[in-house]
Each structure stands twice: as structure tokens, then as C-alpha cells.
Amino acid sequence: MAGPRRYKLLCPISRALDHIGDRWALLILRDLHAGPARFSELQTGLAGIAPNLLTERLQQLTADGLVEKRQADHGVTLYALTDLGRRSRDMLFELAMFGGRFPPDEDIRRPGNLRTIAVTLSSACQRVAPRYSNLVAQIEVDGEAFTLSVDNGSVEMLYATATSPDVTMRTSYEPMIAAAEGELPMNEFVERHVELIAHTPRKDAELMQLLGDAMQLFDTET
Amino acid sequence: MAGPRRYKLLCPISRALDHIGDRWALLILRDLHAGPARFSELQTGLAGIAPNLLTERLQQLTADGLVEKRQADHGVTLYALTDLGRRSRDMLFELAMFGGRFPPDEDIRRPGNLRTIAVTLSSACQRVAPRYSNLVAQIEVDGEAFTLSVDNGSVEMLYATATSPDVTMRTSYEPMIAAAEGELPMNEFVERHVELIAHTPRKDAELMQLLGDAMQLFDTET
């Protein structure tokens, strides 16, 4: 009796799980939403995944058409989402909305890098983006830089520095999480833990409103 | 080192997976969205889950506040979703939308019962419901009865017979799935494989339009 553990049912939910239900698979997709990544970047971001498992998962995801392997300069190999892989975004967002309802475990490990938070943030921003105009922001969290771009209602957040951002924002991980969890009031977070530099007038306020609206989606009041 | 395999990261996606990421867990939630169920109903619906695993998962889901155990008449025990458990609906829908993009496996097993399809259908109907007025339908698929109710834009689909439906619809599994997969044109499906009885005028046509709109969400064209 060989073969991997698959449900082999017609139901689209079990079909999804047959492709991304294995351990780590969804978290690999999650981190790749922050942009193409090296093997080692994924490994550190996933905080302790065994390298053989990462290899195995990447192969499976590639075979399923969700991920592709690219050769970049200097012999560097990059893993990137395919179009199909990018379609997992809404699903990951709903997963995040659901997971946010559970209290965090007592003994939490900090992720090896902050790629992990990019999809959650960008897909949350996506939901509220129609109310905002275009914008390119560089967000630095404890020295790790993201580029958040809002372009005609479509939002993307990459794990990279921006070339000519409208606004630069600097903060650190713990207070940002505390604000997202609702433990720290938004205005206090902004005043005490955020440094903002607007290179385009008013874009700083716009960015903060966007992020505030996005974080509100995770309020578990209703 | 003991303890179950949990990520223990703060990220809401991994937090969700720490609660519903184990094998079968999401499929149990899925089937419970069709209404309270007995142990044995779940067991047959999940087509071959080992009873010890079902026990273990139900305990975990109960401990996590997603499922509750009820004592019904004649000493019957029922498992039902809690409010928190019902919140998994949108997530399951996005999972279904994503899973629908993969071609079905060659050797598929038919599910032990049709509870499995209730959430997928009802959450799809939920998306298009604002365009429809109130309605109670009994849908019978190969003799298994569902009650679909649209009430002020809120949709529910239970694995039970309806008391006084506006319309009764009879069909069978294979053509219905073929229609949902886009392999069978909707009009041909309706004409050749659906029997409709309207107890309230026009409600038959309304039901079919609702279902047609809902199924269109799974078209993978875009």
C-alpha cells in the first residue's frame, strides 16, 4: 500500500488539501507571496523546517504548478509563485482572518524573517484599497524592508526595498503586532513606535489610514 | 520532545493551521456545516477515516472551541459547530475556489454521504444571494435531502428535509458535479437531469438561477 496520503475525493476542498494540505506547504506559499526567494531564505523564514522537507515540498508544489524554479544571476536559484500559485492569496487571507480569532500560544517563536507577514498585510490592504489612491511605500520593520504598492486598487507587498517611494515608514515588530492584535491602540502605536517620512505630500497620512483600515479587519468584535 | 506538531508562530495563518491543520480536521468542519451530525455519520461521510482519528480530532476541535458535543433524544450524541466553528465558512469557500482549479485525480472515491458538498454550495450561494429574494428549497440528490434557505441575503444549507419548501428539486450526483465542473452545459443539466416542483409560483426558476450563478463562481476562466 504505497502512495502519499491523499483524500482522493471530488470535493474541491479536499482537492485543495490534496495539493497544499501537507505540513509547511501553505507556509511556503505564504512566504513566496512576498516575492521570489532562495532556498535558504525560505528555510530561515520557516524557522526550523528540515531541509529535506523543504526540498520535498518545493518539488511537490512545482509539480502541481504552484511554484517555479528560476535561475538568476551568479548561479543563484530562486523559487517563485506561478500565476496559479498567486491565486492562493484570497485563501491565505481567509485563513489569516480565521487564525486571528485564536489566542496566540504561550510559547511563541519569532519567525526567522518577516516574509511571513507580507501576504497577510497585503491581502488585508487589498480589501480596503478601493478607498485609496495610488501609493508606493517603503515599510521597514526592524531593518527588514518591504515595498507596499497600491496601483489602481490592486495591492502588492514585496520583501524588497523600494526605488522611489512616496513615503517611508519605520517601526519594529512587537509593537506592530500588538497593534494588529488590538492590544495597543492604533494612535498610540503610531505616535510612539512609528517613524514616518513623506517624500510626497500627505502620503504619510494616507498610508497610516490604509494600514489602520486593514488592521481593523482583524478585530474579532463581530 | 513531546507535544503535537505545532508551528507556534505568531502569524495568524500558522495559528489557524495549528488548530485546523491536522489531517481530516478541515473536512470534519466542512461536514458539520451541513448541520449537527453523529459520530457514525461523520465517519461514513469521511469515507474511511479511522475511528480513533475521528475521536481525536473531535476532541481537539472541541477543546479549541470550534465544535461542541450535544446530548439529543434517545441517548444520541451529536456534534455541532459552535459560533466560532461557523466562522470557518468563508475560509472553506476560498479553499474550495482554489481546489476547483486543480483537475480531479484519476481514481476518485465517492463520498460516503453528501454532507460534504453542503458548505461549498451554500457559501457559493451566499456570494450571489444579494441578487435574490427569500426562498426555501428542498434539494434531493440521489435521495439525500438538503434544505437550502435564503433569508434576507443570508444563506444556509442543511442536510435535512424541509418542512414547507417553496420548491423541490430532484437530481443526481454525477450530472450535478459535471455541471459544476463545467463539463455539462447548465441548460442541458437542467433539462435532462433535474426534476423541479414549484409549490410557490416562479420559485423554481429563481432557484435554478441562484444555483447557476453560484456554480459560475467556480469557472476557472479568469
Added chain:
DNA sequence: CGGGATCCGTTACGATACTG
């Protein structure tokens, strides 16, 4: 008969060590 508990073989995962 429904609702499990127990047992045991198999598979997947986790940790570490090693290599091109």
C-alpha cells in the same frame, strides 16, 4: 447498533550530519 477504545504496521516528519 452507535460510539468509541486498543493495538500494531506503515508513512510522514524532525533533527542532525554530511556533501558538491
Added chain:
DNA sequence: CAGTATCGTAACGGATCCCG
């Protein structure tokens, strides 16, 4: 840096048995 190889452990799968 990007993996491969090995091995102990935990989770799963299937069957059987038990109890109200």
C-alpha cells in the same frame, strides 16, 4: 549556499474489540 542522506520519533491507517 543548496541541497542529500540517515535515522529516531510521532502521526496516521486499518482492523479488531469493547461497552452501554
